Amino acid sequence: xxxxxxxxxxxxxxxxxxxxxxxxxxxxxxxxxxxxxxxxxxxxxxxxxxxxxxxxxxxxxxxxxxxxxxxxxxxxxxxxxxxxxxxxxxxxxxxxxxxxxxxxxxxxxxxxxxxxxxxxxxxxxxxxxxxxxxxxxxxxxxxxxxxxxxxxxxxxxxxxxxxxxxxxxxxxxxxxxxxxxxxxxxxx
Numbered sequence: 575x576x577x578x579x580x581x582x583x584x585x586x587x588x589x590x591x592x593x594x595x596x597x598x599x600x601x602x603x604x605x606x607x608x609x610x611x612x613x614x615x616x617x618x619x620x621x622x623x624x625x626x627x628x629x630x631x632x633x634x635x636x637x638x639x640x641x642x643x644x645x646x647x648x649x650x651x652x653x654x655x656x657x658x659x660x661x662x663x664x665x666x667x668x669x670x671x672x673x674x675x676x677x678x679x680x681x682x683x684x685x686x687x688x689x690x691x692x693x694x695x696x697x698x699x700x701x702x703x704x705x706x707x708x709x710x711x712x713x714x715x716x717x718x719x720x721x722x723x724x725x726x727x728x729x730x731x732x733x734x735x736x737x738x739x740x741x742x743x744x745x746x747x748x749x750x751x752x753x754x755x756x757x758x759x760x761x762x
Contacts, residue, residue: 575630575638580696583689585640585654588626592641595650597622599681608717609679611741636704642680642693652680654693656701659710662740671738673710674701676748678723685719691726698727702750712743721746 577586588596599605600616607613616622629639639655659675660668676697678690701709711729713720721744725731729746736742 575633575640576635576700577640578696578700579645580692582645583651583693583696584643584645585638585693585696586643588629588639588641590623590626592650593619593622593626595681596625599652599679600625602682604682605679608714608720611739636701636706637674640697642678642684642689650681651684651689652678652693654678654697656697656709659712659738662736662738668740673708673738674706675738676701676709676711678720690720690723694723695727698729698748707750709748710738711746711748712738713746715742715744717744 575587577584579585597616597619600622603613603615606615616625632638637657639653639657642651642654643649644651655675655677657675658670659673661671663669676694678694680690698709709729711720711724712735713724715734721731724746727748729748732745732747734742735745737745
């Protein structure tokens with residue numbers, strides 16, 4: 575998986591050395607409460623090991639689930655993802671929607687410092703530099719913090735949708751800057 579940087583951040587592959595951080599972050603309700611149809615916290619360190627194994631299983635040139643690390647201080651801050659988003663449907667697993675999702679999960683200690691916006695803008699730039707024409711983000715209606723990040727990185731709120739994950743969520747979209755309909759935040 576490709577790594578890339580912004581002014582303060584390194585987005586890199588996860589490693590087995592990161593398991594304690596992953597378990598600490600995803601065992602917190604304040605992090606998990608807006609993730610998935612039925613949010614739940616990690617309760618066992620093996621859950622974190624399995625997550626890292628899943629996140630490092632592919633080698634796609636555009637998609638990834640990256641560890642967000644502070645470049646100068648070296649500590650981990652959270653997760654940033656760019657991946658195919660499943661459509662709503664009756665199949666298990668859910669079918670591919672044909673769209674690509676951007677998302678971010680940060681440790682509470684990293685909230686309020688602009689890391690989600692900086693990492694999200696950099697990942698969006700990576701998506702467009704890689705040839706993607708459109709990227710989506712979905713949030714729970716109550717997740718106003720992630721909605722603010724989506725807006726800060728140049729995404730447009732499209733309203734509520736039930737097209738993804740078999741749930742109703744708020745949809746944000748960004749299109750390649752060359753199309754003229756959206757833009758990337760210039761704070762990369």
